[in-house]
Amino acid sequence: MTDTSIARRSHRPQKASGLNPKYIPYVLLIPGVLVMVALLLYPMIQAIIMSFQKVGIPQIREVNPKPADWVGWENYTKIFENDIFWSSLRNTLVFAFVTVSLTLIVGTGVGVLLQQLSKRMSTILIVGIMFAWAVPPVAQGVIWRWLFDAEAGIVNWALNLLPDFLATALFGRADWTGVPWLNEAYTVYIALIMTVVWASFPFVAVSVLAGLKSIPSELYEAARVDGSGPWRTFRSVTFPLLKPVFAVLTILSIIWDFKVFSQLYVLLNGPTNRGAFNLSMFSYAEAFRAPPKMGSGAAIAVILTIILLVVTAFYVRQMVKSEDVQ
Amino acid sequence: MTTLTNPQVKRGRDKAKTRKTLRKIALNGTAVVLFIATIFPVYWMVTTAFKTNDQIFTTEFIPFPTSFTFEHLDRVLSEGVAGNSIWLYLRNSAIVALGTVAVGAVFSLLAATAVSRFRFKGRTSFLITLLIVQMVPAEALLIPLFLSVKRLGLYDQLLGLIVVNVGLTLPFGIWMLRTFVAAVPKSLEEAAWIDGASRFTTFWKVLFPLVAPGLVATSIFSFITAWNELIFALVLMSDPSGYTMPVALQYFFGQRGTDWGAIMASSTLMTIPVIVFFLLVQRRMVSGLVAGAVKG
Numbered sequence: 001m002t003d004t005s006i007a008r009r010s011h012r013p014q015k016a017s018g019l020n021p022k023y024i025p026y027v028l029l030i031p032g033v034l035v036m037v038a039l040l041l042y043p044m045i046q047a048i049i050m051s052f053q054k055v056g057i058p059q060i061r062e063v064n065p066k067p068a069d070w071v072g073w074e075n076y077t078k079i080f081e082n083d084i085f086w087s088s089l090r091n092t093l094v095f096a097f098v099t100v101s102l103t104l105i106v107g108t109g110v111g112v113l114l115q116q117l118s119k120r121m122s123t124i125l126i127v128g129i130m131f132a133w134a135v136p137p138v139a140q141g142v143i144w145r146w147l148f149d150a151e152a153g154i155v156n157w158a159l160n161l162l163p164d165f166l167a168t169a170l171f172g173r174a175d176w177t178g179v180p181w182l183n184e185a186y187t188v189y190i191a192l193i194m195t196v197v198w199a200s201f202p203f204v205a206v207s208v209l210a211g212l213k214s215i216p217s218e219l220y221e222a223a224r225v226d227g228s229g230p231w232r233t234f235r236s237v238t239f240p241l242l243k244p245v246f247a248v249l250t251i252l253s254i255i256w257d258f259k260v261f262s263q264l265y266v267l268l269n270g271p272t273n274r275g276a277f278n279l280s281m282f283s284y285a286e287a288f289r290a291p292p293k294m295g296s297g298a299a300i301a302v303i304l305t306i307i308l309l310v311v312t313a314f315y316v317r318q319m320v321k322s323e324d325v326q
Numbered sequence: 327m328t329t330l331t332n333p334q335v336k337r338g339r340d341k342a343k344t345r346k347t348l349r350k351i352a353l354n355g356t357a358v359v360l361f362i363a364t365i366f367p368v369y370w371m372v373t374t375a376f377k378t379n380d381q382i383f384t385t386e387f388i389p390f391p392t393s394f395t396f397e398h399l400d401r402v403l404s405e406g407v408a409g410n411s412i413w414l415y416l417r418n419s420a421i422v423a424l425g426t427v428a429v430g431a432v433f434s435l436l437a438a439t440a441v442s443r444f445r446f447k448g449r450t451s452f453l454i455t456l457l458i459v460q461m462v463p464a465e466a467l468l469i470p471l472f473l474s475v476k477r478l479g480l481y482d483q484l485l486g487l488i489v490v491n492v493g494l495t496l497p498f499g500i501w502m503l504r505t506f507v508a509a510v511p512k513s514l515e516e517a518a519w520i521d522g523a524s525r526f527t528t529f530w531k532v533l534f535p536l537v538a539p540g541l542v543a544t545s546i547f548s549f550i551t552a553w554n555e556l557i558f559a560l561v562l563m564s565d566p567s568g569y570t571m572p573v574a575l576q577y578f579f580g581q582r583g584t585d586w587g588a589i590m591a592s593s594t595l596m597t598i599p600v601i602v603f604f605l606l607v608q609r610r611m612v613s614g615l616v617a618g619a620v621k622g
Contacts, residue, residue, distance in 0.1 A: 298466070
């Protein structure tokens with residue numbers, strides 16, 4: 001809004017019906033703010049409080065519930081002593097790092113490819129990758145669980161196609177029929193990374209394409225005249241101009257990949273294999289598997305939130321600066 | 327024009343032409359491979375849903391099924407899973423998603439108008455709050471909301487799930503919609519305003535029609551989020567008749583092996599509406615998600 005518009009507006013006589021224009025934005029915000037306070041901020045505060053309490057069946061039963069006991073840092077110290085927490089933390093961090101990197105690399109590559117293609121080819125490819133993007137997370141899990149099936153899975157079938165000497169040299173195994181992928185944490189995460197990268201690179205690709213289209217072609221011509229090769233052009237022209245796009249894409253990918261739950265839930269068949277938990281799954285399992293330890297689950301969720309806030313703080317600052325938030 | 331007949335130049339041009347053709351083949355070849363690789367898992371879901379069991383449970387690779395059956399689709403629609411037909415779960419999911427969108431669209435439009443049409447005290451803090459609450463993982467809200475929903479008597483009710491989903495989708499909805507509102511030139515509203523239209527008329531007759539496409543895109547985004555939501559539905563619904571699709575799908579994974587034909591048929595049914603929506607609003611969705619970032 002510019003100052004002139006305010007000045008112009010004030011020339012107009014106030015209508016009798018008018019509420020003071022100063023208050024209009026606040027009135028418009030009431031429903032949204034109420035929802036956010038009731039459903040996001042208040043529960044968040046409650047989660048923090050609960051992380052210092054012992055909340056089990058006696059506290060949540062409907063008949064004659066007991067008040068929650070204050071246990072101080074006990075939930076946290078117990079979690080830090082738990083091996084499952086450390087393996088979950090490792091799984092969360094390694095998975096997020098690998099997946100975010102792969103998603104951005106593949107997505108950017110495909111975005112650049114889309115720009116080089118003819119209009120018709122690029123539309124066809126966009127529609128194609130859109131299918132992967134649109135599949136609901138639970139269905140993604142279902143599909144990849146089937147592709148990684150020990151007996152009838154395509155992955156094992158494809159690995160069987162490799163020449164025996166090569167497969168043996170690479171993986172120490174020639175016959176893949178019946179090899180279970182979803183029993184061990186390490187291989188579960190290979191499947192999970194494939195699943196999530198497959199489903200999330202299209203968004204990066206389409207966003208990068210939108211960014212590329214917004215770069216004036218004169219810049220590329222100038223670069224060409226100056227004798228800059230394709231890689232150099234990408235590094236010195238494209239990348240700096242697309243930096244804000246990459247910042248947003250990185251932050252969104254980090255947020256999404258740190259909290260991945262649905263796909264892991266399906267691939268693991270529920271919270272069964274504790275060694276393959278990530279922090280989301282660990283928190284869920286603590287709070288909702290018998291015996292329910294809600295205080296401990298809340299503490300894990302608080303830790304996950306803090307990690308996310310710290311990791312993304314830098315990017316949020318950048319975004320706040322580049323967006324017209326002020 | 328004499329240069330055209332010069333054989334050396336001609337040879338050079340032929341070479342450049344060959345290189346261009348080769349480049350084109352390489353690009354299009356990559357595109358085709360990528361297209362097939364990306365769409366294959368979706369194709370595999372759909373074909374598995376219509377294969378007969380002897381072609382599903384085999385170590386052979388059957389890219390083009392020679393058997394075709396509606397048996398799995400029939401079974402999930404009549405028998406279903408966990409005691410109910412898949413129709414019921416699709417209906418539940420639709421109720422939750424549409425309810426979320428109906429409430430969310432109104433609330434986010436009001437809030438988006440406030441932040442992109444007015445300057446006021448607290449505006450910046452509100453916008454930063456919008457960003458920060460998106461970092462908060464659902465698990466952090468899950469436990470307290472589970473207890474609140476129970477206390478309010480909304481446990482096992484679709485209404486409870488709608489309320490929760492409104493909370494989950496609203497911040498992003500406002501964030502996305504505000505760029506669409508901001509994209510409508512203010513001068514249009516000012517013109518109507520000067521011509522004597524009331525604030526409400528200006529909003530309803532000028533701003534709203536121009537923001538409508540953005541509102542549709544935002545609503546579809548919220549719809550998809552609510553449609554796909556698993557973890558809250560898992561925790562807030564204990565009676566199978568209230569399950570949504572993502573929860574119901576888990577019940578196909580039985581102790582004695584999985585009925586892959588049935589689960590693929592159900593997954594396909596769940597995926598179809600999302601794909602339709604995606605193709606409808608793809609372009610606007612991207613612009614809404616990364617808007618502001620592109621212009622730098």
